[in-house]
Structures are given as structure tokens and as C-alpha cells.
Amino acid sequence: MKGLLINCQGKTEEAFQIAKEALKQDMKSHVCWHVYGLLYRSQKNFDEAIKAYKMALRFEPDSQQILRDLALLQVQMRDYNGYIESRRLMVMSKPQIRQNWTGLAIAYHLAGNLSEAESVLAKYEETLKQPPPRTDLENSEAILYKNYIIAEAGDYQKALDHLEAISRTAVDKVAILEARAEYNLKLGNNEAAEKGYRVLLERNPEKRLYYTGLEKSLGLEGEERLRVYEELAEQYPRADAPKRIPLDFQEGDAFKSVAQKYLDWRLKRAAPSTFTSLKALYGDVAKRECLESLVEEFLAKTREEKPVENGESLTNGSSTPNNSVLIYTLYYLSQHHDHWRIRNTEKALSYINEALELAPDNADQGELKLGLARILKHAGDVRKAMEEMDSARQKDKSDRYYNTKCSKYMLRNDCNEEAIKTMGLFTRNDVNGPLGDLLEMQCVWYITEDGESYVRQGKLGLALKRFHAIYKIFEDWTDDQFDFHSFSLRKGMIRAYIEMVRWEDSLWSHPFFRRAAVNAIKLYLLLNDKPHLAHGSLANGTGDDAVDFESLSTADRKKAMKKAKREAQKQEKAAAEAAAKAKDERKGGEEKKQDDDPLGAKLAQTTEPLEKALLWLKPLLEFSPTFLEGQTAGFDVYMKRKKYLLALKCLLAAHSIAPEDPVVHEQIVRFQSFLDTKPELSPTVQSIIDETFTLAPKESTLAQFNESYLSSQSDSARASFAVVRARQVLGPSEGTDSETLIFEALKKEGATLKDAVDGLALLKELKGDVGRYTEEARQRWPMANVFEVKA
Structure with missing residues (x-):
């Protein structure tokens, strides 16, 4: 117990020494082994913790607490066979507790044994002497979970019969309706499926999944498909989906007719999101040109109409003043010409500037200036884009969206100080300042943009610091699931828990992690080749006082390195003083968390950059095997590490993903050029390369x-x-x-x-x-x- 208390004080080594001393006193004490496992768990060494728990169970096999702790670690490590055994022992020990039965069913489910999972839930139901009341939410979730398992096993008729039996008891009525419609559709009961999807559309006429199900249940094709959507549009006049969906499948003149109706409906209401709704169609050249023509025709008609003054009746058949209709029609065309498939900046600017001249000084100006900033950004004028975005923010300072977009544009313009001050308007700044609050809130978009900005500025230490903050956030998200293994069972939220576990399985393939990983790997490869870049902006060859290290003599290079180190020390001292001053200005007496590397100098000055690169590369290759940039980065890292078979594996994977990609071509040339130098390879390695490398x-x-x-x-x-x-x-x-x-x-x-x-x-x-x-x-x-x- 002393060891546990000492560990909670952060004295880990001392805690382990005390625990080992306790084990020497009594190697057969289940308490000592349990505590030993808890210490390892606190250090996230789950493999050793599992071993300690198993030793504890040898001496106390019926301990529910030890079994529970062991089961939590096993599901965290995805050891489903071990998890099944632990849950089975818990059921045998305490069969009267529902959570034990549900936990065993979950174990079988996650292991892929759906029949056993269903059987476990059925056996528990048989033990009930009287049915639970309808107010029992845990029971409601349990029976819906059983239905979920039956359906996942593919027996939809059995799932449908079970669903009807529990429909009065289950509380989640939307889940019942959705499952009933889906099962009937899969069983070919089209009439019942149609009825089910129409009921769902009454509840939510904007959910596209319901329209897809209705289409399949009716077997719609051709003109009949369009007719049904016209009926639905009349039935739900305020809904966008039934008017928008036909644009996806209509072609030619039919598309033009439907598009004209949709555009008239949206533009006459001056909807700013009209282009956002339609830009998915821009991959089709004919549809793109048709939309442009229709909007220009609408614009010409709108210009001809008399502007509506306050109090006058409207002549354009809308409930919106003519001036607003004209403004947002111009706004659509500006976005149209700024689309990446068109990118006519001159036309885009002419339309958005005309809209801005017509717009009164109110909220419309904010939306339009946001559009203008986006056009300028795409044109490469990030400085002017930032200014216009800041102007949009000034129109409504209480709008968090404008605030965050403005901060993003500031980072794109490498104005990091201005960006953090802008974000600070919506953060808690009393203890760790805006950046500390953003890190605590795990604001990955800001941290990533901040890191990429520092890369452009050559401040590699700060860039790595931001990217490692992203890594820690993903580690935290992985660790956070640990609490839900027990919490979800206590609360009975089983279906949501299963979805969470499956989401966690693909967590490290998230686009933000991939983006940070590729950046970090490139930086570490750069530092491996040019270690002097780790010593501040003077050494990076990009600043006003930059030094071209490649052309310097050895003596001059040493002088420049010393100068760079002195500059880096000054920056660290200034950062520490600024942090102390900011602390004095903040409210409250809470201590700021100490940061012993505020500028990331220790990260940048690592003596093992390739080892650090591997930290990022391994999850990238494991969880995103089809990510091209990950495979090409893997080739670069393994070539530097002289792991030629692993480099070849990455090259072959990259070639299978995108055989004509320029980076892949360059790496093929590099690898073959390396082989032409007749490197000293082992006969086994040479043989494998000769057999598998056929790209050159x-x-x-x-x-x-x-x-x-x-x-x-x-x-x-x-x-x-x-x-x-x-x-x-x-x-x-x-x-x-x-x-x-x-x-x-x-x-x-x-x-x-x-x-x-x-x-x-x-x-x-x-x-x-x-x-x-x-x-x-x-x-x-x-x-x-x-x-x-x-x-």
C-alpha cells in the first residue's frame, strides 16, 4: 500500500522498489502481485501488468477485482481470447450480476464469435424470473444489442422477428424504426421497407440514407425515380434533400430542368450555402457548365428587376429582398470561378467585389469577406487573405467560426503571435495561456497549422514540438478508451461502446495524424542530413541573417554554429521571461505547468533523428498501409537506416498504390542506382531483392x-x-x-x-x-x- 501511495506522488522508481520488497516478504500474496500490476498499469506497461495480474489470480482465482482489472487490460490490448476467459470466470463467480453476462457477450462479439455472444445474452434472459420494467434503460440497450448481434450474423429474418418481439420494450424508437426498415429491405419485403422509410422521412426529411433505402424498396429507375422525388419535394417543401438528390442522377436536359428549379428555390432565398451544396457535381464537366449557365441567366434576370425598398411588395416570388438575392447570386459565381477545377481568379474577384459593393455593412459583409479571403488564399496572396478574413471577423466578434478561420489564415501567413492572440479571445487564459488551453482542449487543427507554419519559417524545434503534441493527443485518445471498458458496462451503453472500440482500432489512420507524421518524418530526415539546422533560424538558411553552411569552411562553420547556439539561448531566455510575465498578468494563483523545452530545442537536437522518425513511421505504416505518402516516407527512412528489404517493401507498396506517381518513379531510380553501386549485402537479402524488385x-x-x-x-x-x-x-x-x-x-x-x-x-x-x-x-x-x- 505504501508503494501505491508513493507512486501517486510521482516517485515511480521508489514505488517499484517498495513493491518488490513486499513480494520478497510474501511471493504468494495476491495483494502484492495485484499492486505490482497496478504499478505497471500506471506506467502503461500493460504486458507486464497482465503478467502480474495472472500471478495474483494463481493465488486468489475468485477475486472479482483482479479479474476485472485483468479483463480491462486484455480488451485494451485487444487480447480477445484472454478477455473471453476472464469474463467467463467472472460469470461463473458472480452469475447474478448482469454486467458479467453482458461483458462476456461483448468479448465473444469483439472476437468475432457472434453465435456465442447471442447465446450468452439468451442464457441470461432465461435466468430472469420476471421481465424487467420498461423504464429499465440497461435492459432496453441489452435487448437492442442482442438484436444488433443477430443482424450482424446475417440472419435478418430472425433479427426482424426478434425486433418485433422487443419493439414495445426498447426505448430507442428511432433505432427500432431504422432496423425494421433495413431488415425488411434486405429480406425483400419491399412494401414493408417502403412504409418504414416513409415513416423515418416524416421524422427527418434531410437524412439521405432514408432516401436511398426508399429508392431500393421501390426499385426506382428512370423517370419514375424523378417523379417520386418530385412528390417528396411537395410533401416536404422546406427540405433540401428531395430537391437536391435528383441532380446526382439526372443527365442532359433533364438535369438542366431539375437544376433550374433547385437554383431558383435556393437563390431566391439568398442562401449562402448554395454553392457548397452543389460543388460535389463539379467533377462532371457538362453539369458544371450547365450550372454556370443557369446561374448567369438567373443573375441577368435579377439585375433587370427593380430593387425592392423597405415596405414594398416583392416581385421575384421570394420572401427575400431583391438586393440580397443579387448579392448571393454574385457570391455563388465568385465561388464557382474560384473552384479548383476552374480557378479563374480574375472573374471570381470581379463577382465578389461587386457583391461587396452592394452589401450593406452588416452580417452579409462578413460572409462575403470570408469568400474574398478564400479567393485570395487560392491565388497565393495569403497576406491580403489574412487581412480580409480579419475584417470579416471584425463584423461579428462573437462568432467563433470567423475567429477560428481568421486564426488559420494568420498561421498560413506565418503570423503565429497574432493567431494565438485571436484564438485567445475564445479560450481560458488564466493559467496556461491560450496555447496551453488549446493543447488541453486537444485542438488538433490549430496545433497542426502552427507546426506547419514553423516548418516554413525554419524553426524546426517549435515545429517538432507541435507535431509531438499531436502524437500525445492521439496517445491520450487511445488511453481514454480504458475508462470506457468499465463505464459502458455500468451504464449499459453497449452499442455505442462497440462503435467506439472499432473507431479506436482505426484511430491512428486519422488524416490529422498522417499529416503530422509525414511532416515530422521529413524534419527528422532533414536533421539527420543537416544537424546544424537544429540550432535556430540563423543556421537554417532561410532568415535575413541566414548562413549557407554548405559553402562555408570548417572554421567558419564552427563560428556560425556558435553564433546560432547563442541566438537560440537568447530566444529560450526571452520565451521564459515572457511566460513569467504572462503568469503575473493572469488571474488566480494557479501555477503554470513547467516546460523545460519551450522552443523544442531538445527535440531538434536529438542525436538519433532516425529513431525518432521511426516513432512516427510505425503507426503510419501499420494503420494506413494504403497511404502513399506514408509508404514513400518509409522508403526514405529505411534507406537511411540501411534496412534495404524494409525500404523495398515500402517501395513495392507505394508502386501498387500509384504506379505512375512522380515520387515513386524517383524512388525506383534511387533504389536501382543504389543497387548498381554493388553494395555489400548478405546473400539472403540480395536474393530476395533480385526476386522481388522488378520495377527498374x-x-x-x-x-x-x-x-x-x-x-x-x-x-x-x-x-x-x-x-x-x-x-x-x-x-x-x-x-x-x-x-x-x-x-x-x-x-x-x-x-x-x-x-x-x-x-x-x-x-x-x-x-x-x-x-x-x-x-x-x-x-x-x-x-x-x-x-x-x-x-
């Missing part, structure tokens, strides 16, 4: 293979850059002039602003004519800040 050419040289790829991808700027990088691997003499190829990539029709920025970075690596490149890029993207000439 056998009848032509690598240089010819590289140039042929360029010919096959002549429209891609990214392909041109990949070919240039591959030439650098093969030798500068291979191929034609690489600098010319980079300039030609600017003129390709499909080249994007991001491609142009990547080309600029590549040209800087080659020490090419950067001035000429920025001048030509500015002609195509005149508003992009990145191509501005610095005074």
Missing part, C-alpha cells in the same frame, strides 16, 4: 528509363521535378538541361501554385536562376506572395 528497366539504362517517364508524363509539372531529382541521383551529366525543364514545368497547363512553389525550392537546390523563375511565375500567379521580389 532490364533492357535500357536508368537514364533512358528516366527520360521515357518524362515523355509519358509530359503534362505533369511534378513529373518534371521528379525527373530532375532522379538526374541528380544519376549524375548531373545525365539528360538535358534540368534548369530548363523546371522553367518549362511552369508553363504546363495543369501546373498549380503548389507545383510552382516546389519548383522554386528545387531550383534553389540546384543554385539556378531564381530571379528569372520568380519573375516568370509571377506572370502566371501575379498575386502569390511567395514570388514577390524582396527589397
